[in-house]
Amino acid sequence: MVISPDDYRRQAGFKRSVASRIGRIGSPPLSGPITAYQTYDLSDPALVEMMRGGRIGVAGVAVNEKQAFRNSTFFRAMSLIAGSLGMLPIHLMRRKADGTTEKAKDHPLFNVLHRKANSYQTAGQFRSHMQLAALLDGNAFALKIRSRGAVRQIVPLPRGRVTPKLSESWQLTFEYDRMNGGKVTLPASDVFHFRAPVSLDGLNGIKLLDVAADTLGLALTAQQAAARLLTKGSMARGALETEQTLGDEAIEHLKASLRDDYSGANASDDWMILEEGLKAKLFASSARDSQLRELMQGEAEEVSRFSGVPRPLLMFDETSWGSGIEQLGLFFVTYCLMPWFVIWEEAIWMCLLSETEQDTMYAKVNEGALLRGSLKDQAEFFKAALGPNTGYLSQNEVREAFDRNPRPEGDDLPRAGTTAAAVQQEDIEDAA
Template identity: 30%
Template sequence: MKWPWSRSTETRSSIADPVTAQLFGIATTATGDTITPETAESISACFASVQAIAETIGTLPLHLYRRKGEDREKATDHPLYGVLHHQPNELQTALEFREQMTAAVLLRGNAYAEIHWDGAGNVEALTPIHPGRVTVLKLPSGRIAYDVNEDNGRVRRLLQDEVLHLKDRSENGITGRSRIQIARETIGLANAQQQHGGKTFANGARLSGVLQTPHQMTAESLQRLATSWRSQFTGTDNAGKTAILENGLTYQQVGMSLEDAQWIAAQQFSVEQVARIYRVPPTMIGDLRHGNFSNSVEMSRVFVTMTLRRWLVMWEQAISRALLPPLARKQLFAEHSVEGLLRGDAKSRADFYASGIDAGWLLPSEARRLENLPTVEGIDHARQAADASPAPTV
């Protein structure tokens, strides 16, 4: 199988025009930094937010179901089931494919995969295409075309029925908007703070100062002094050393320390800002300043219901639209299984199952199945018989 990319065409920092830059996935900020998906992911809070969503969706079971009256059953005999649940192409597992596609949407606003159909009209493989190689066009007929830049410089056109297209919120209904571009000032500020910290520590974990002397110095002596100072007192290895000055030299710091500038507090605020962009609870990306056992469990539930829901529905509806013919959509549908994320601790699960069994909307066999326990023949009938038996008289 031909792999569709080996390089990215997104990072072209020489493009000065902001509008043109955004077309290539590049966003400039007030700090002067150029923000791309790659630079955004260098910020730990951004990387953790993207990974929290992409990894979770990649590991969730994704099943293809067949409607059966008012009930449903897994369509394990359908070719699409294996593509979605096991292996979408020769080089990737289902986890790797869905994690990659989800991360592309989160960082770039769009994700594309070429659909390979067999002679019977079934999907036999899905191959991801790097978003930086794709140009989306609306044809006079109203349908969508995707021009893909190949390694040999040629452009290969794929039609709407040949591409699985996932997208974030859109303004034109055709392509999604990149959250990195929309929130580039927030990402740029976090990136600038990170660079500031790195450069400050590289210079000895102190802001700049001045060396003063009442004597006149030649250009040669100034150069020798600068070289000697940098070699002895800059860099983290030299932090904290005591400087020995001679010939009337004095050192005066002309700035604030990292603590005075509240740099650490600004870094923590950036974590909250980035988490807000992706609507990820801060506790999910390692910010436990306001976390405890009780609200961390609740935040896990919020993560499923408020954060993941949008992306899960995006996947399910895109599969129905792009991978199932119109007639098949009436019988088949894809759905993620999120019960495992909502189970909670053992006591909470036991109370949940007990209340469902007592109320009559859950069978003991179903509870055992949710816990991945082996089947016990007749367990439902035994429970029903126990419920139907009269209470002992006193």
């Protein structure tokens, strides 16, 4: 480990400063040693933790974000959750005086949530970024930029630089550590904040990397063991044994025979003719080798438990994909994404709407895109919804679900016990 002269001078100054504070300069020797700083051995995992900013688990491996995302199961889980939140639109809704609802397209916040969050991010990119930050850090923070009294942009704040604080008078503020140095206190009215569902203090969510550090560390150790097996371990299937002594010419002849006559896919079922009393002996895999795959599979299952994503959606389960795919999608939305939907909706209502607007407006995540089944299932559903006796949807509502333009006569609900011809004739008579 090479230390530059500037670093050496800073460390020496630090030691002198600590020594002066504890009274060792110009004072009698103390009875026992005083440790003012902690030293690390170069092979100490704690040093790696300090330098990389990672989390050290039971495997003694420092796990940071870069290493965590190299775990295919963890990356798949994070991309599924963050991608799903970025894909699903969030609409700003308004509750009218007659009890009906409508999309508040005339409100400036509608475009911020639905189309463009800021000058460099679309609404989907903003949601994916914030969702991933909430998963990894437990919290997600963004700065609200107002113009003419309304929120026009939401700009994500740098990760790891915002700390929520609650004063003795129960006033919430956010301490922001600026990139160019210095700290500033931001009022709650300027910050859009939401956290992970589980929290120990009510302000900060639990970081997924902290709770999954042991699992990710063991998975990384298993991958490293597999890499050592491939690069330095023996990959031979077996050995040829004999009690006789083979000369160099016999050995070379045997190697050439194995290479020319018994290599390739065509020789998979051939029988070898051995000479000089040779006997074939297969290598038996050790218990350690056979358990390596089980360990990697077990750690993948642990990642599934931490993230809440169903096993088959993480692409490592042997469950066949068929009629159960719809149930998997329902499970994913209900038990994994639904808590995040509620968190997003409540955070938008609480942080982005004024007290007056909170009485009549709210945010709604449209999860229908994830719950749609096959065309056959949708046809059966809308057939029942448009039924003559139990119909509760109009034609235009069904057409809107498929992004089709409404029809002039499609806003009326179907009338029970009538046919289309009878309804048309009745309309003609009413018009006359």
